[in-house]
Amino acid sequence: MRRIPNLAAQHLAALRVVLVLTVLLGLVYPLGMTVLAHLPGLDQQAQGSLIRNTASRKLVGSRLIGQSFTDAKGNPLVQYFQSRPSAAGTGYDPTSSGASNLGPQDVVDTLPTPGQPTSGRQSLLTQVCARSLAVGQLEHVDGSRPYCTPDGVGAVLGVFRANGLTGTVTRVVSLDQACPARPFLSIYQQVTVECAKPGEDYSHALVVPIRGSVPADPVVPADAVTASASGLDPQISPAYARLQAARVARARTVPVTEVLRLISQNTTGRALGVLGEPGVNVLELNLALDRSYPAKEA
Incomplete structure (x- = not known):
């Protein structure tokens, strides 16, 4: 039997490896991750943790990316909790994520x-x-x-x-x-x-x-x-949230104790109980405010 030259054998082996890895990493793995991401309980995170207004179903943001709560001139809206500063582009720009x-x-x-x-x-x-x-x-x-x-x-x-x-x-x-x-x-x-x-x-x-x-x-x-290192942090510290409670309560004419209650309900602990610090998601807190105590029209 005639043997395949050594160089040709090496090329055939390399081709087989390329084909196997292409199938595994180019098809099986991406399809598997796509299926896994659409399982109940994981699908929301896979789609960006988007948040919609409960009443209008209008898309209002993501749990993972902060945003500003200001008017057209950049002035803080007093009826809303304010986010931390951002150095990402003009503020919370995912395409310019970064620190100063x-x-x-x-x-x-x-x-x-x-x-x-x-x-x-x-x-x-x-x-x-x-x-x-x-x-x-x-x-x-x-x-x-x-x-x-x-x-x-x-x-x-x-x-x-x-x-x-x-x-x-x-x-x-x-x-x-x-x-x-x-x-x-x-x-x-x-x-x-x-x-x-x-x-x-x-x-x-x-x-x-x-x-x-x-x-x-x-x-x-x-x-x-x-500003945070990413410029996109959606959370503030409980201390900063409590500092804003009196102003928000005045703007919405509700007892400050009710605003503090919502802050407590929207405060998350350390990851795995030991990593990071407790935080308050500003978007979720402001949406909870709008549901419970809608801001009066000016």
């Missing part, structure tokens, strides 16, 4: 050129400070937090010394407060603090964040002022 990639050392703003408000860049610290101030005003609580000025920017000084890194202080600038703003600190080591002038070079200054006298545990929770 700004770290704890990002504390100095790039001040905008006068007349060009979009030419600057806010540091992470200023973003946190501005959000905390806005949440405080919305919820009628103290929105102050460490390293933030009363006007909602980073409390960061640029300190110039006689010998660069050492020596007496010769000049001090509040780096995140553009002129003509009044600096949050008037004097630093016997030197008058100046406001920052857009376009001026302060790169030779020592950056000195000033903590201030604000308590270490601010009233506004961390998830109210920071």
